[in-house]
Amino acid sequence: MKKLLLICIAAIAVLTSCNDYETYGDRKEKERNAISKFVSDSSIIVISEDQFVLQGYVTNVDRNEFVKLNKSGVYMQIVRPGCGEKLLDGETANICCRFEEYNIEGDSITLFNNIDILSAYVDVMRVTNTSGTFSGSFTTGLMIKAYSSASVPAGWLVPLAYIKIGRPKSLTDEKAKVRLIVPHSQGHTIAAQEVLPYYYEITYEKEA
DSSP: OHHHHHHHHHHHHHHHHHHHOOOHHHHHHHHHHHHHHHHHHTTOEEEOHHHHHHTTSOOOTTTTEEEEOTTTOOEEEEEEOOSSOOOOTTOEEEEEEEEEEEETTTTEEEEEOOSGGGGGGOEEEEEEEETTEEEEEEEESHHHHHHSOOBOOHHHHGGGGTOOOOOOOSTTOOOEEEEEEEOGGGSOHHHHHHTOOEEEEEEEEEOO
16 A cells, blocks of 8 residues: 555656646747737737838837748837948948847846946947848857857847948937847847747947
């Protein structure tokens, strides 16, 4: 009887352990649900890439439009397209970024350098455009320190196909600004490992 009781206890422990274990598929489903809830709670209007093209690669900020980009799964709103020129094919440049990072599932801001008292902590990424494919690495900033990796999240590079990265030279010039919902597959090391989506507000401009 005692032996049977021990077997039952062991079986219950195994079943409990199995129920607590999340598969990669479970985590992806949780991520999709978190993104959907964030989109709904933020009153975001999602438009297709076809609509984005018809609108001249513009998202209507007043309507809180985000385009969902099929290849990457990134949701993008172009708040300001920027001044100067886009990063040209074959060109390499240092791009300064100020940003706020928000963990969608954790419902919390995790990193930011977009306020005046943190002006010295600008993140700089060295980016190359190779036939429309962007690659880059951080040379300095919070992202390297926080995630122990110089690799730029792929989601951060997505807007470079659509924005200009010049430096403001007049009162009417504005640096490029985007808002992004970045799924784990396009995120930093922790996002990829934990299957977590992040929301960003980022400005881009060429280093002086």
